[in-house]
Amino acid sequence: MATASPAIKTPPVSRDWTAGALSYLVPGMGQISQGRVGKGVFFLVSIYALFFYGMYLGSWKNVYLPDTADKTNPWRLPHTLANIYNRPQFAGQFWVGVAAWPAVWQYNFFKNNNNAGPLIGEFERQPNETLLNDLERNGDKTRDLGWVFTVIAGVLNIMVIYDAVAGPAYRASVQPSRETDAKPADSAAVAGH
C-alpha cells in the first residue's frame, strides 16, 4: 500500500482587521503597518495613480454622489440608496477610501449648492447640469474612460483590503527546516548505537 507523502501545511491565517481598515482608508497602509512596506507603497502608488488619473481624464468631475432621488426613484428606495442606484459608479469609487470621502462630504452638506465650501471647495461635488451637458457635448470617450479608471481603482482596493486582512491568495508553503528534519533521524541514529 502506497503511503501518501506528508502534506506541507501553511500556518493558519489570523485575520488582521486593523490592517484591513487601514488599507481601506489609504490603499496599502495596512500592508505597510504589517511590515510589507514595498508591497504597501506599490498598492498606494498604483491605486492612487489609477484613481486620480481617472479623475484627470474626466476633467475632475466624475467622482461625486448626485442628489437625484427626487427626480428618479423607480424602485422607491431610501433616499441615499436611490442616489447610489442613480449613479452606481460611486458604489465602486467609494472603496478607494479617504480619497472618495470629499464626495460624501459634499453630498451631505452641499447638495445642489454651487457656492464653494470651505477647505475642499467644489472638489468631488455634483456638477451642475449645464456643466455636465457641456462636458458631454464637447468631450469624447476619454471622459467615460475616466470614470472607468476610478471605479476600477476602488474595486481593486477591495482586493488590497482582503490582502491586508488575510494575506495573499497564494502563500508560500512553509518548508520544514533542516534542523526539524534532522532531529528524528539523529535520534534514531543515537538509539541504534
Add this chain to the structure above:
Amino acid sequence: MPSPLIVPLLPATDWVAAPLFAQIGPAHLPFYWHLPLLVVLVSLVYSATRHDQWSAIFREAFRWGLRLTAFLVSIVLVLWIVARFFIGP
C-alpha cells in the same frame, strides 16, 4: 510600411490608411493611449494580491497582462467586423 498592429501607436498621418483602424478616426486615437496604463496597473495590483514574492507577482502580472490585452484586442476586432461588414457603407 509598419505592421497594422503597431499602426495605432503612430502619429495619425502614418496610420490613417490602415484599414483596421481607419473607421475609428484619428480624433479618437488618444483614447487608446490610456489603455496600456490600465492593463499594466490592473495586472500588477491583482497579481500582488495573489502573491507576496515579487518574482511570482511579475510572472502572474505578465500572464494577466496578456489575457487582458487579448480580451481588449478581441473586442476591437469584433467591433471592427461589425462596423465593416454589417453596418458599414
